[in-house]
Amino acid sequence: MEIEDNQPMKIKSWSPEDRPREKLLMKGTAALSDAELIAILLGSGTAKLSAVDVAKKVLAHVENNLDTLAKISVKELMKAKGIGEAKAITIVAAMELGRRRKEQSPEEKPKLESSLSAFNIIEGDLMDLPHEEFWVLLLNRANRIIKKKRVSEGGVSGTVADPKIIFKLALEELASGVIVVHNHPSGSLQPSQKDILLTQKLKEAGKTLEINLLDHLIVAGHSYFSFADDGLL
Numbered sequence: 001m002e003i004e005d006n007q008p009m010k011i012k013s014w015s016p017e018d019r020p021r022e023k024l025l026m027k028g029t030a031a032l033s034d035a036e037l038i039a040i041l042l043g044s045g046t047a048k049l050s051a052v053d054v055a056k057k058v059l060a061h062v063e064n065n066l067d068t069l070a071k072i073s074v075k076e077l078m079k080a081k082g083i084g085e086a087k088a089i090t091i092v093a094a095m096e097l098g099r100r101r102k103e104q105s106p107e108e109k110p111k112l113e114s115s116l117s118a119f120n121i122i123e124g125d126l127m128d129l130p131h132e133e134f135w136v137l138l139l140n141r142a143n144r145i146i147k148k149k150r151v152s153e154g155g156v157s158g159t160v161a162d163p164k165i166i167f168k169l170a171l172e173e174l175a176s177g178v179i180v181v182h183n184h185p186s187g188s189l190q191p192s193q194k195d196i197l198l199t200q201k202l203k204e205a206g207k208t209l210e211i212n213l214l215d216h217l218i219v220a221g222h223s224y225f226s227f228a229d230d231g232l233l
Contacts, residue, residue: 020037020052023036036052039051039055041094042055042090058077066095070095070096070098074089077091109140109144109146110144110145111142111145112139113143115224118137118181119217122181122219125148126181126183126219127219129183130185131154131185132184134151134161134180135150135180136148136166136180137178137180138169138170138177138178139177139178139214140176140177151180167209170209176210176212180216181216184219187221189223191227195216199213213233216233
């Protein structure tokens with residue numbers, strides 16, 4: 001494989017939104033071309049070629065076929081100008097990770113179809129705590145769990161739940177719905193006036209952001225109270 005470096009170009013001279021690393025941070029991985037992604041793996045090019053230029057030449061050698069690239073050995077990759085052993089190993093390792101991921105079946109995330117299914121997801125985190133904690137379950141449009149996250153930890157009689165933090169987490173994960181949960185170490189399932197006001201505040205904030213508050217659970221031991229089931233949402 002002969003790759004010649006004949007087009008001098010420095011990535012540092014590009015505008016930030018066009019540099020592969022900055023572009024990934026600003027726009028996400030989907031906005032990058034195959035060459036730009038490989039350039040990030042390379043890290044640098046040659047004295048006359050940017051990492052993107054070297055990546056384009058490597059792709060041209062395999063007719064822009066990533067499946068073919070995945071089959072090239074370290075030794076073969078090292079024939080390219082600007083590709084030393086370390087960079088060749090990095091590309092081979094990245095392609096192998098992609099192959100292994102493809103072989104694995106994606107684990108289906110639990111779907112929450114009722115307050116009980118939500119309680120079953122969070123019960124183990126809260127049932128035996130001697131202090132209050134506030135958690136959020138982040139859901140996609142199909143009501144499948146994206147992530148569960150502890151928002152705050154307090155004392156035996158209360159904890160602070162900041163709506164800004166809750167919806168910041170939801171926005172970061174692109175959640176379409178949230179279920180908030182906190183525990184009562186006292187064993188009481190009765191919501192306090194503070195709990196009711198917080199629930200309404202979260203519901204209104206969610207409407208503005210188009211992120212639905214689906215439920216608010218209070219956990220006490222192996223039992224729970226659901227605001228949705230009780231008509232308080």
